[in-house]
Amino acid sequence: MTALSALVRRDIRIALRVGGGALIGVLFFLTVVVLMPFAVGPDLALLSRLGPAILWLGALLASLLTLDRLFMADHDDGSLDLITMSRTPLELACAAKALAHWLAAGLPLIVATPVLGLLLNLDMVATGAVALTLLAGTPALTFTGMIGAALAVTLHRGGLLMAVLVLPLSIPVLIFGVAASQAAIVGPMTFGAPFSILCALSLVSLVIGPFAAAASLRHGLD
Amino acid sequence: MTLIDLANPTRFLALTARVLPWLAGATVILLAVGLYQSALAPDDYQQGATVKIMFIHVPNAWLSMFVWGVMSIASLGTLVWRHPLADVAAKAAAPIGAAFTFLALLTGSLWGxxxxxxxxxxxxxxxxxLILFLMYLGLMALWRAVDDPSRAARAAAVLTLVGAINLPIIKFSVDWWNTLHQPASVMRMGGSTLDKSFLIPLLVMAIAFTLLFATLHIAAMRNEILRRRVRSLQMMQASRVAFSSESSAGSRAENASNEAGAA
Amino acid sequence: MSLGPYASFIVTSYAAAALVVAILIGWIVLDYRSQTQRLRELDRSGITRRSGRSAIDTP
Amino acid sequence: MQLAGRGVVCVRGGREVFSGLDFEATSGEAVAVVGRNGSGKTSLLRLIAGLLIPAGGTIALDGGDAELTLPEQCHYLGHRDALKPALSVAENLSFWADFLGGERLDAAESLATVGLDHAADLPAAFLSAGQRRRLSLARLLTVRRPVWLLDEPTNALDVAGQDMVGGLMREHLARGGLIIAATHAPLGIDSRQLRIGGAV
Known part of the structure; x- marks a missing residue:
C-alpha cells in the first residue's frame, strides 16, 4: 500500500506544482463552456435546456486533454521502466496513476460545475444533478481514457490520435450522464435508472481500464 | 528619480520599502472615507438600495481594465525597452487583476x-x-506552466499585447452578437447623468481601489523579485555542491559553466 | 441606513469584496515571509550573491 | 546466487540483434558487456530487467528470493534518469524508496554518499546532468537489490564521479551483489568481459 499511496501522492504533487497541468484542465473546461452560448445564442431557455449536455461535453474534452500525458511523461523520463519492474503489479500502479489524475484534474471540474451552471441558467436542482452525474461519471472517463493514454505510449503518438481512439469509448458514459441529468430536470424518466447505469459503467471501467492499460503498456515495452 | 533608477531591483526594493507604508496608509484612509460616503448615499429612485453595490462594483470593473492596461505597458517594456522590472510588473499584476475582475463579475451578478x-x-x-477574466486566468496559467520566468516573460508579453488589441474587438463583436439575438432585454447602466450624491462616493471608491491595487502590486513585485533571487541563489547552491565534491578531481570547467548558467 | 429588501445581496457583495482583498493581502504577506525565510536560509548556508552583499537587502 | 542466460535471442523491430547468447554471473562478480554501437548491449540489460521479451532462450536467477521474479530483484540504471524536475531531490529519492519497497537505507545517508546532501531541498530541475546521474545512483543505494543492471553508469560523470561509482560497485560486490554493466569505457573494477555482436 505504501508503494501505491506514494505513487498517488507523487502524481498529485507534480500536477499541482509549477508546470503541472491539473488547473489548466479546469480553465479549459471553463473556456469551452463559455464558448457554447456564443455558438447557440444567448437564449436563456435554450441554454438551460442544453446546459447538462454542454457541461458534459466540456468535462469530457477537459479530462481527455489532460489525460494525454498520463503515461507519456513517465515513459519519457524512464520512470515507467522502473514502475514496470517493481514489485507492485502494473495494473495497480496504472489504477493509482488514474486515481491521482482524477483527484487532481477530475474533481476540480466538478467543483467548477456550480459556477458554470449559473452561467447556463441552470437552477439548483439541475446543477446538483449535473454535478452528481459528473461525480459518478468522470471516473469512467478517466479510466477509459487511461487505455488511450497507454496506447499513446505504445504507438509513440499522443494528442489527436488518442482523442480519436478514446472518444468513441466514452459515448456510453456521455449518453447516460446526460440522460440522468435531463431526467432530473425535465423527466419523464426517473433519475435513478440512467444514474445507476452510469455508476455501473464507472465500476466496470474501474476494473477494465487498469487491466487494458497495463496490457497495452507491457506489449509496448521496448 | 527616473525609470532608469528603478531598473535596479535592489534600488527598487529599497525605494518601495519606504513608499509602501505611506501608500497603504493612504489606501486605508481613502477606503474608509469612500465606505462612509457610500453608506450615507441616498437610495436610487429606480434601483433602491442595491445602488450601493455599484460603489464596489464600478471600481472593480474599472480596475479589471486598468490592470490589463498596466500589464500591456509592462509588456511593451519587456518587448521594446527590455526594462528588467517590466516582466516582474506584468507577472505580479496578473493575479491581482484576476481577483478584481472576479469581484466585478461577482458584484455584477449580485446586483443583477x-x-x-x-x-x-x-x-x-x-x-x-467574463472573457477578460478567462484571459487573466490563461495568462496566469502561462506564467505557471513555464519554470524559468525569463522564458515565460516574452510569451506572456506577446499574449498580453494581443489581448489588449483584441479586447475591444471582442467587446464589439459580443455587442453585435448580443443585439442580433436579443435586442430589447438588455438593460443599460449608463445613459442617465449621475447625481452628485452618487458620483462623489463612486469617485472616492475608485481612487481608493486604484491605490489598493498600487499597494498590492508593488508588494507583489517585491515578492517576485525576491522569488527570482531565491531561484538564482538555489541554482548557485546546486552547482556549489558539485564544486565541493568534485573539485578535488579537477573538474572546474564543468562547475564554471554551471555557475555561468546560474548567473 | 436601511438596505431595503435586497440587504443580503448588498451585504454579500461587500463581504465578498472584503474576503477577496483579504485573501490577496494574506497571499502577498505569506509569500513575502516565505521568500525572505528562504533567502535567510540560503544566506546562512553561505550562498551569497556575486556582489558579495547579503541576499536580504531589506529587513 | 547465479544469473544465467542460455541461448538468448533478441529481435527488435524485425531485426535480429543477437542470437544464441550465453552468459553467467555469480555473486560478487561484475560482468562488463562490451561491443560496438548497435550490438545490443542496452537490449541485453533490458531483457534481463524484463523490459523486453526474449525471442528465444531463457534468463534465470538461481539462489535469489524464490518469491520474487528476476526483474523485482534488479536495479536498472538506464540512460534516462527517472527523475521529476518539479520535485525536490529528496522527494524524488524518497518516492522511489517508498514505491520500490523492500529493505531500505536512510535516504539522507545515500545522498551524502553521492555528494548531493546539500542539494536535498532543491528542485531536481536545477541539477546538472552529472548530478542527475548521482541522484539516480542514490536510488540504487537507498533500496537494496541484489542485481544491478547498469547502462553506461559513468556517463556524464567526471573523474571523481567515476571513482565514486567504482567504489559503490566494489561495495555492492563485496556484499554479495551482482553487476551487469554495459560500457564503452573501462569499468574501473575487476570484471569479466562479455563481448556481443562480434569484433569491435
Missing amino acids: RPMWGTYWEWDARLTSV
Whole structure:
C-alpha cells in the first residue's frame, strides 16, 4: 500500500506544482463552456435546456486533454521502466496513476460545475444533478481514457490520435450522464435508472481500464 | 528619480520599502472615507438600495481594465525597452487583476439578481468581462506552466499585447452578437447623468481601489523579485555542491559553466 | 441606513469584496515571509550573491 | 546466487540483434558487456530487467528470493534518469524508496554518499546532468537489490564521479551483489568481459 499511496501522492504533487497541468484542465473546461452560448445564442431557455449536455461535453474534452500525458511523461523520463519492474503489479500502479489524475484534474471540474451552471441558467436542482452525474461519471472517463493514454505510449503518438481512439469509448458514459441529468430536470424518466447505469459503467471501467492499460503498456515495452 | 533608477531591483526594493507604508496608509484612509460616503448615499429612485453595490462594483470593473492596461505597458517594456522590472510588473499584476475582475463579475451578478431576476445574463458587457477574466486566468496559467520566468516573460508579453488589441474587438463583436439575438432585454447602466450624491462616493471608491491595487502590486513585485533571487541563489547552491565534491578531481570547467548558467 | 429588501445581496457583495482583498493581502504577506525565510536560509548556508552583499537587502 | 542466460535471442523491430547468447554471473562478480554501437548491449540489460521479451532462450536467477521474479530483484540504471524536475531531490529519492519497497537505507545517508546532501531541498530541475546521474545512483543505494543492471553508469560523470561509482560497485560486490554493466569505457573494477555482436 505504501508503494501505491506514494505513487498517488507523487502524481498529485507534480500536477499541482509549477508546470503541472491539473488547473489548466479546469480553465479549459471553463473556456469551452463559455464558448457554447456564443455558438447557440444567448437564449436563456435554450441554454438551460442544453446546459447538462454542454457541461458534459466540456468535462469530457477537459479530462481527455489532460489525460494525454498520463503515461507519456513517465515513459519519457524512464520512470515507467522502473514502475514496470517493481514489485507492485502494473495494473495497480496504472489504477493509482488514474486515481491521482482524477483527484487532481477530475474533481476540480466538478467543483467548477456550480459556477458554470449559473452561467447556463441552470437552477439548483439541475446543477446538483449535473454535478452528481459528473461525480459518478468522470471516473469512467478517466479510466477509459487511461487505455488511450497507454496506447499513446505504445504507438509513440499522443494528442489527436488518442482523442480519436478514446472518444468513441466514452459515448456510453456521455449518453447516460446526460440522460440522468435531463431526467432530473425535465423527466419523464426517473433519475435513478440512467444514474445507476452510469455508476455501473464507472465500476466496470474501474476494473477494465487498469487491466487494458497495463496490457497495452507491457506489449509496448521496448 | 527616473525609470532608469528603478531598473535596479535592489534600488527598487529599497525605494518601495519606504513608499509602501505611506501608500497603504493612504489606501486605508481613502477606503474608509469612500465606505462612509457610500453608506450615507441616498437610495436610487429606480434601483433602491442595491445602488450601493455599484460603489464596489464600478471600481472593480474599472480596475479589471486598468490592470490589463498596466500589464500591456509592462509588456511593451519587456518587448521594446527590455526594462528588467517590466516582466516582474506584468507577472505580479496578473493575479491581482484576476481577483478584481472576479469581484466585478461577482458584484455584477449580485446586483443583477434583484434587478434582472437572474444572476447571469449573456449581456454584452458582462460577457466581455467574463472573457477578460478567462484571459487573466490563461495568462496566469502561462506564467505557471513555464519554470524559468525569463522564458515565460516574452510569451506572456506577446499574449498580453494581443489581448489588449483584441479586447475591444471582442467587446464589439459580443455587442453585435448580443443585439442580433436579443435586442430589447438588455438593460443599460449608463445613459442617465449621475447625481452628485452618487458620483462623489463612486469617485472616492475608485481612487481608493486604484491605490489598493498600487499597494498590492508593488508588494507583489517585491515578492517576485525576491522569488527570482531565491531561484538564482538555489541554482548557485546546486552547482556549489558539485564544486565541493568534485573539485578535488579537477573538474572546474564543468562547475564554471554551471555557475555561468546560474548567473 | 436601511438596505431595503435586497440587504443580503448588498451585504454579500461587500463581504465578498472584503474576503477577496483579504485573501490577496494574506497571499502577498505569506509569500513575502516565505521568500525572505528562504533567502535567510540560503544566506546562512553561505550562498551569497556575486556582489558579495547579503541576499536580504531589506529587513 | 547465479544469473544465467542460455541461448538468448533478441529481435527488435524485425531485426535480429543477437542470437544464441550465453552468459553467467555469480555473486560478487561484475560482468562488463562490451561491443560496438548497435550490438545490443542496452537490449541485453533490458531483457534481463524484463523490459523486453526474449525471442528465444531463457534468463534465470538461481539462489535469489524464490518469491520474487528476476526483474523485482534488479536495479536498472538506464540512460534516462527517472527523475521529476518539479520535485525536490529528496522527494524524488524518497518516492522511489517508498514505491520500490523492500529493505531500505536512510535516504539522507545515500545522498551524502553521492555528494548531493546539500542539494536535498532543491528542485531536481536545477541539477546538472552529472548530478542527475548521482541522484539516480542514490536510488540504487537507498533500496537494496541484489542485481544491478547498469547502462553506461559513468556517463556524464567526471573523474571523481567515476571513482565514486567504482567504489559503490566494489561495495555492492563485496556484499554479495551482482553487476551487469554495459560500457564503452573501462569499468574501473575487476570484471569479466562479455563481448556481443562480434569484433569491435
